[in-house]
Amino acid sequence: MNSEDIIQNLTQSDYKYGFTTNIETETFPKGINEDIIRRLSEIKGEPSFMLEWRLKAFEYWKQMEMPTWAHLKIPPIDYQEIIYYAAPKKNKAPESLDDIDPELKKTFDKLGIPLEEQKQLSGVAVDAVMDSVSIKTTFKETLANLGIIFCSMSEAIREHPDLVKKYLGSVVPYTDNFFAALNSAVFSDGSFVYIPKGVRCPMELSTYFRINAKNTGQFERTLIIADEDSYVSYLEGCTAPMRDEHQLHAAVVELIALKNAEIKYSTVQNWYPGDKNGKGGIYNFVTKRGICKEENSKISWTQVETGSAITWKYPSCILKGDNSIGEFYSVAVTNNYQQADTGTKMIHIGKNTRSRIVSKGISAGYSQNSYRGLVKIMKNADNARNFTQCDSMLLSDKCGAHTFPYIEIDNPTAIAEHEATTSRIGEDQIFYCNQRGISTEDAVGLIVNGYAREVLNQLPMEFAVEAQKLLQITLENSVG
């Protein structure tokens, strides 16, 4: 088999999470308007401040137009054709695991995310979200003993309104951008994490997002607050059934790290990417931003992006506290007709702030893969440092790999360095492996994984292996 064929094979392997769950779903009618938002807020039992905030966001959103600056071809989206709320039907909130619909449990089992704590990977607590609502959060009590709050966003709004009021929208205000405004108006659930002062969260916290219902949009909202001297590692995963229509996923994630706190946020994004002709797939338009609010704090984003028809997101860090650190590690793989315009923003405000960006793009098939990033060093950010390494690998002669960095420096003691390369897997590299007895397919896997190693190494161990497999599967029979 020559390398062309192997690329074919690698990129055309099936999406393994494309099944649907037959479950009764409660949905809102299509479309967005004030009534829908009021109804949503009511179903959630939200305090009035939330409803007001949502309505303000909606008013703002109505004035906005969808931005067009990305290197993406996005067919027009009819926002009145989307269903903004869908939830598995239930009579009452599940008190225990037994109350959860067996179909749902089966679904998550199939996805490798068992909801029974004893079956789970030890050391990982999971919040499982299906369509618009959180199904179950595991290990809640274990965590509560340490004062850690890990629950669904709906629950947080009801149970911890002060924290929510203080921080929700503080990093990503609803005025931030078109999709953040939309999300603020209609988000239905998501995860909430609060790590109290001085606590090192003993296990990985994880949210698993699953889109199931037809024609729905998924708008979740995640808020993580790490109080002084605390640490948390958080991971999100996501999948969706194979459907012919595109589905919109517009999430907002906000991270707040206070003095000496550290947040590590990892994403393994595997939304349905559409079929090999570009039919169907998720539009993944997400706003993720963290603030290192106080000194010596650290936020680290790691993302492995293999899914979605279109990925459009820039997990960012605002380095406000002196000596704070921002990191962004990314592997983005696009195949067939997938498109990605992803990267990060590092905004250096405080003194001695450091940021590091490592981005590895891999494009195959007919896909377009862009890195876009902003490094901004403000006037008072003395001795700020940034290093950016941004590599692209092309696996076919029909795809594109692009790099669009923006570097803005207003301080004479700062140093910002950016390096980017574009390459493909060399015939000589493959031959070298062949000569040592390694098949071309394995060689390609080896080389791609080696290429992405620096990023994969950042993932929590439990997921690194999974991500590595995912890389191989996405590109299976497509690399060469």
Added chain:
Amino acid sequence: MLTIKNLKAQINGKPILKGINLEIKAGEVHAIMGPNGSGKSTLAAVLAGRDYVEITSGEVLFMGQNLLDLAPEERARMGIFLGFQYPVEIPGVSMVSFMRTAVNEIRKYRNLPPLNSSDFLKYMREKKELVEIDTQLTHRSVNEGFSGGEKKKNEIFQMAMLEPKLAILDETDSGLDIDALRIVANGVNKLKSPDNAYLVITHYQRLLDYIIPDVVHVLYDGRIVKSAGKELALELEEKGYDWIKREYQKI
């Protein structure tokens, strides 16, 4: 010539030098030895005026002046020369314009007129011959693309050009083969006079076969824990540093 009194210094809040006392007179060669991390290079950096080292107490007098108040270039003009352990590459700055600027700055300090181009080139040629240095090196940018050995020879060449009173050689022997080591040592010996002094920092006794010290000091954990004649170097070579550590820890 040089007097160091109870010198304490730290880097990023971590104490490195914990009370150094040292007296060097004109015409003397002192060697400082010690295990890795004992503070040898920090001492050299302090004497040359590197600003990442913070002096917490003590004083350093050089030719009767308080050295610690002075900028690095002022120290150099007074006659302090540091042979760097890792000489930095400076692309685009030619050796000739670099050395001419330096020589003339030092001449100005000594109330001598600047050398014109031809006199300077002649002077440079003499010094190159003196220290047996390859002519090619001076046609290039400062240290750019030099091998490890070439960089160290270049340090000795610069020392010859600048005629310092006190030369501090920071691990000048590291990374040198035996021939280069001999060239470096010969250079030093030729430049030695009753008016100047040397502070040779080294990890191994090897260099001291060629440059014979008057005094050998052992630096350990930020202090000079032992000083003796040149035979101390041989003893260290034979026995290693462990016995010094043990002896020190007992105190």
Added chain:
Amino acid sequence: MKSTFMHDIAIDNLKALFNQLENEKQYQPDWLFHLRSRAFENFLIHKFPTKKDETYKYTSLEPHFSGKLTYLSQTKCSNINIDEVFKCDVPSLDTHLIILVNGWYYASSQQELLHETSDGLIYGSLREVTNKKPELIKPYFAQSSRTINNFLDDLNLSFMQDGLFVYIPPQARLEKPIQVINLVVADEAVQIYPRHLIISESSHLTQILFCDHSLNISPFVMNGTMEIYLKDNAKLSFYRMQNAHNHSIQLTNNYITQSHQSEFKSVYVTLHGGVVRNNIFVQINGEEAKNSMYGLWLADKNQHIDYFTHVNHNKPASESNQFFKGILDDEATGIFSGKIFVAKDAQKTNAYQSNKNLIISQNAKVRSKPQLEIYADDVKCSHGSATGKLDDDAMFYLRSRGISHKESCQLLMFAFASDITNQIDIDPLKEEIETLVDKRLRGELSRCNRCSISCT
């Protein structure tokens, strides 16, 4: 509201000027008139770019067109006695000297408008060629510049005055460089639109040197376009020194179109200028062509220097290199935005781009946007950008040898700049520019030539 108002003023002024020139029959012959009206129509459709336009994200030019800017006629400019005001005194630089005064070709006699050698080489006034030998330029004139939407070229073509024309047939050889002195000498604020066209079919190296100067301190907007066509195997080196005063707006649009195995090299040095924007568009339309570009800007006070490059590799196996460096002092802003574009079938492309900046004052700013857009897989493309201060280790090394802090800075800045100045292959020019750079970095007046005023 205010900006809309200014916007209208600028556009109204330009409309009035266009009508005036049309009435004065400045636009003959017809084919030229046709091109120019279309260009102006295009400008009126797109108007001035806003900050939302990625291409002009960091530089807003509209306000500079809003004030009163006089458009000087040719007769007004030919009355100046050049020898009295200017003489290029770069020692031992022997060139074919061409002088433009406020955008108009300066010739003391009709014969000097166009030079023709026995082997068919022609150089002189573009306007003269337009009238006398239109067949020679029609296949090229405004061909490359019109393929890219650029309001500055719209305006240049609309109001084009005169400029350099060079045609080098195969095998012909230009023995010495052509030097164009682009002079501005006016006692009121003026707008100037020079346009140049250079075509080479010769594998012998042609060297062209442009010097931009201002002889007094009246503000001006100069918006020039240059088109260069290199046919198969042609070789050309282009040097441009921008050294007009700090109240000037200097805008250049450079279009380079390269065929099979052609080689183009350019070096830009910007020493002075209030607002400078250099657009450089390269189309590599032939295999194994080679393009190298170098740029250096030294900016202080409120200077705003913006270099914008776009290199398109449309055919396989070509090579491009871009090296751009800026030193920013005081309140100055330095911008580099560059793109390498590799088309789908341009396999075996080798492209590199580098931007380095030194910031030496608290209020200086740098914006760097190096970009890659790659649609072919078997390519080697990379870029790097580094912005920072002088290297601490190098500074200490120099100072430890007795060199003062100030002189050490000077040595290192000069070394930083020398990567670019070393690329000038005309030795006397290189020496002169190095001297100017050295003086410029020392904050001394960097007047080259006998300008009657200082550049600061």
